[in-house]
Amino acid sequence: MKLIDSSTEHKILEAAKTEFLEFGLYGARMQNIANRAGINKALLHYYFRNKEKLFDKVFxxxxxxxxxxxxxxxxxxxxxxxxxxxxxxxxxxxxxxxxxxxxxxxxxxxxxxxxxxxxxxxxxxxxxxxxxxxxxxxxxxxxxxxxxxxxxxxxxxxxxxxxxxxxxxxxxxxxxxxxxxxxxxxxxxxxxxxxxxxxxxxx
Amino acid sequence: MKLIDSSTEHKILEAAKTEFLEFGLYGARMQNIANRAGINKALLHYYFRNKEKLFDKVFxxxxxxxxxxxxxxxxxxxxxxxxxxxxxxxxxxxxxxxxxxxxxxxxxxxxxxxxxxxxxxxxxxxxxxxxxxxxxxxxxxxxxxxxxxxxxxxxxxxxxxxxxxxxxxxxxxxxxxxxxxxxxxxxxxxxxxxxxxxxxxxx
DNA sequence: ACTTTTGTTAACCATTTGGTTAAACCATGA
DNA sequence: TCATGGTTTAACCAAATGGTTAACAAAAGT
The missing domain is CATH 1.10.357 (Tetracycline Repressor; domain 2)
Known part of the structure; x- marks a missing residue:
């Protein structure tokens, strides 16, 4: 069963929210989001597939x-x-x-x-x-x-x-x-x- | 003496205005501006040195x-x-x-x-x-x-x-x-x- | 005419960036 | 204990992009 709110997923969403709110879809950097969340960049894609999908969640x-x-x-x-x-x-x-x-x-x-x-x-x-x-x-x-x-x-x-x-x-x-x-x-x-x-x- | 408004410079400014107004500083693409103006991309740098300087003029x-x-x-x-x-x-x-x-x-x-x-x-x-x-x-x-x-x-x-x-x-x-x-x-x-x-x- | 300056281009370069991969890590259950 | 499957990482890749270069054309100066 998939956990709804694994700690990592939550950290990513919080980091993404901060980054996207400040820089928007274009200005935001995946690497920055990973840094903010304190995780490897590949994890962003593991959890959310790509930038747009991640952005969509935040938006x-x-x-x-x-x-x-x-x-x-x-x-x-x-x-x-x-x-x-x-x-x-x-x-x-x-x-x-x-x-x-x-x-x-x-x-x-x-x-x-x-x-x-x-x-x-x-x-x-x-x-x-x-x-x-x-x-x-x-x-x-x-x-x-x-x-x-x-x-x-x-x-x-x-x-x-x-x-x-x-x-x-x-x-x-x-x-x-x-x-x-x-x-x-x-x-x-x-x-x-x-x-x-x-x-x-x-x- | 430098011409204030060589036709090329004017074309570039018009094109840049359109592009920047639509996409902003980050979203705008130098190649797009060149295309809109119907000139080579290098000319943008010849006239305005770099993207920020060009943007500044428009802004x-x-x-x-x-x-x-x-x-x-x-x-x-x-x-x-x-x-x-x-x-x-x-x-x-x-x-x-x-x-x-x-x-x-x-x-x-x-x-x-x-x-x-x-x-x-x-x-x-x-x-x-x-x-x-x-x-x-x-x-x-x-x-x-x-x-x-x-x-x-x-x-x-x-x-x-x-x-x-x-x-x-x-x-x-x-x-x-x-x-x-x-x-x-x-x-x-x-x-x-x-x-x-x-x-x-x-x- | 011919030399110098200005304008223009195609090809190229370095960096950034979103995205991928293969291997390692680690918890869980047989 | 060890096999399994989800999780995490370092290294890598391809495309996009701002910017440079070297050669060439056009104008201007002499």
């Missing part, structure tokens, strides 16, 4: 983790507005914990758009996502948005791009004798919440 | 073009609010014309943060940027924002991320039987304008 688990934040949109204990607020919080917390995640996903999705469609399907299937929840709520009259798709894009943008472009914002802030730090994040969060309130109240 | 010109949008913040014919509105429009138009630009810049800035600081300095020096204009206006009492840095980040995020993550949004939209197209862009623009008005009027 899929990242994608899954990313979309899992959407779960809150199906939480029956919360009313609709609370769900949207909660989702924004979860996104901000998630990206604050894994700042490289957003850029990593975007880079790889852009690099291989066709392949990505299938993978997103897997993750969307069955789960409520923000957009489908918005369209649903709109149709049922729970909310009355100018354009749900636009609201969706704006909200995701405000939650995500600050982390994607953190290096850019940091440099520009410094050049203007101010800063972009954890306090700013707190205030960004507050501002996003009031954006949500403002938009959902417009009606 | 710097992209960065310059990006920051040139900020010029409008010094336009004396407009009042402050008009400038901010105008800037949002210029960014949206610019990114709509070169959709790969945003991701390209972010990718390369993240990959080589230290090097980038110097280059951004060159572009910021002397020119008014959105952030400095905001801080300035805030200090002079022209506007009264909760937090100028946060407003800055939110505005840039809403203008930029929709293009960065266009593949992602497109797929998600399709999976929900809606779409993310040029009409959406028009509505996004309107929504950003009302966001600006709302924020600048809060006081």
């Amino acid at each position: 899929e688990s990242a994608l899954e983790r990313y979309f899992s934040n959407m779960d809150i949109m199906s939480d029956d204990r919360l009313d609709f507005k609370e769900r949207v607020h909660g989702l924004a919080d979860r996104f901000l917390d998630f990206l604050n914990e894994y700042p490289q995640m957003a850029l990593f996903l975007i880079k790889e999705v852009s690099a291989n758009q066709i392949l990505f469609i299938e993978k997103v399907d897997k993750n969307l299937r069955g789960n409520k996502t923000l957009l489908s929840a918005l369209l649903d709520a709109q149709q049922k009259g729970v909310v009355s948005l100018e354009n749900p798709m636009v609201f969706f894009v704006q909200l995701i943008s405000m939650c995500t791009y600050p982390f994607v472009a953190k290096p850019l914002f940091t440099v520009i802030a410094e050049r203007n004798e101010t800063s972009w730090n954890s306090d700013s994040l707190t205030e960004l969060r507050a501002s996003i919440h009031s954006f949500i309130d403002h938009q959902l109240n417009l009606a | 710097e010109s992209a960065l310059e073009r990006y920051f040139s949008n900020m010029d409008i913040m010094s336009d004396d014919r407009l009042d402050f609010k008009e400038r901010v509105h105008g800037l949002a429009d210029r960014f949206l138009d610019f990114l709509n014309e070169y959709p790969q630009m945003a991701l390209f810049l972010i990718k390369e800035v993240s990959a080589n943060q230290i090097l980038f600081i110097e280059k951004v300095d060159k572009n910021l020096r002397g020119n008014k940027t959105l952030l400095s204009a905001l801080l300035d206006a805030q200090q002079k009492g022209v506007v009264s924002l909760e937090n100028p840095m946060v407003f800055f980040v939110q505005l840039i995020s809403m203008c930029t991320y929709p293009f960065v993550a266009k593949p992602l949004f497109t797929v998600i939209a399709e999976r929900n039987e809606t779409s993310w197209n040029s009409d959406s862009l028009t509505e996004l623009r309107a929504s950003i304008h009302s966001f600006i008005d709302h924020q600048l009027n809060l006081a």
Whole structure:
């Protein structure tokens, strides 16, 4: 019987995750991954056959983790507005914990758009996502948005791009004798919440 | 005397721009650039010495073009609010014309943060940027924002991320039987304008 | 005309890199 | 104890790739 999580396999996945998140599919080096994991390079191929297969494992688990934040949109204990607020919080917390995640996903999705469609399907299937929840709520009259798709894009943008472009914002802030730090994040969060309130109240 | 723009040099730069914008520094291939330009690979080195130097030329010109949008913040014919509105429009138009630009810049800035600081300095020096204009206006009492840095980040995020993550949004939209197209862009623009008005009027 | 400089090419080189192989290692059970 | 099968390693290989070279062509200078 094959062990699901032999120690070596796990070490490889952790090392691969670190390497791929930092350098992407092209930039990552198999030898580096082996070094990080403290094992021989041939073992990578023994366990995962080739670079792409290994990358796929890492990518899929990242994608899954990313979309899992959407779960809150199906939480029956919360009313609709609370769900949207909660989702924004979860996104901000998630990206604050894994700042490289957003850029990593975007880079790889852009690099291989066709392949990505299938993978997103897997993750969307069955789960409520923000957009489908918005369209649903709109149709049922729970909310009355100018354009749900636009609201969706704006909200995701405000939650995500600050982390994607953190290096850019940091440099520009410094050049203007101010800063972009954890306090700013707190205030960004507050501002996003009031954006949500403002938009959902417009009606 | 050296010709500023020998036809060959220009062809190479155009080809390099296309290749680098699509594949980035690592992904781009010198042979591909030569093929695109219809010349021998050795000529790339004859004109630009090596890959990094060639990339630098492309990168710097992209960065310059990006920051040139900020010029409008010094336009004396407009009042402050008009400038901010105008800037949002210029960014949206610019990114709509070169959709790969945003991701390209972010990718390369993240990959080589230290090097980038110097280059951004060159572009910021002397020119008014959105952030400095905001801080300035805030200090002079022209506007009264909760937090100028946060407003800055939110505005840039809403203008930029929709293009960065266009593949992602497109797929998600399709999976929900809606779409993310040029009409959406028009509505996004309107929504950003009302966001600006709302924020600048809060006081 | 002819010499010098600039532009261009095909062939070549060194290194990197993903991937393979054959042998060794090691646990387990007969 | 020793045969078996999964695990691990060092050495190796082929392809890709950035970069160089030497010879040649075209222009420019005299």
